[in-house]
Amino acid sequence: MDGPRIPLCNAGDLVDGGLAVPFDVVHGGQTCRAFAIRWQGRVHAYLNRCAHIAMEMDWQPNRLFDDSGRWLLCSTHGAAYQPDTGACAGGPCRGGLVRIELSERDGVVHWHTAFNLQPVEF
Ligand code: FES
Structure with a gap:
C-alpha cells in the first residue's frame, strides 16, 4: 500500500528526455540517491543505482x-x-532499476513513499 506522497518538483522541471531531478530516499535502511525523469510525456523515478554494480549512473550531474x-x-x-x-x-545490467512511484497533480510532481522507500529525516 502506498504511504504519504512527498512533493518533489514542479511539473515543468521535468522535460521529456532531459535532465533528471535528483532526490534522496531511505531504502533498506540506507540513504540512496534517486532521480525523476520525463519520457513520452509521463514522469518516472528510480533509485540512482545501476543493476550491474550498485553505482550512481549520471554522465554529468543529473x-x-x-x-x-x-x-x-x-x-x-x-x-x-x-x-x-x-x-x-x-x-551488463542484471535486472532492472528500483522503481519509485510518482504522480503529477496541479503542476506538482510527488513521489510516493512505500514500506521500503521512506523520506530522509533531517
Ligand atoms: S555499473 Fe552500470 S553498467 Fe556497470
Missing part, C-alpha cells in the same frame, strides 16, 4: 539519458534501461 533521449544509460559500463519501466534493455 544527466542519465543517452544523446538520443531514448534510453537511460549508466555512465560506468553503458548498461541501458527502458525509461518507462527501468527494465534492462542492453549492456
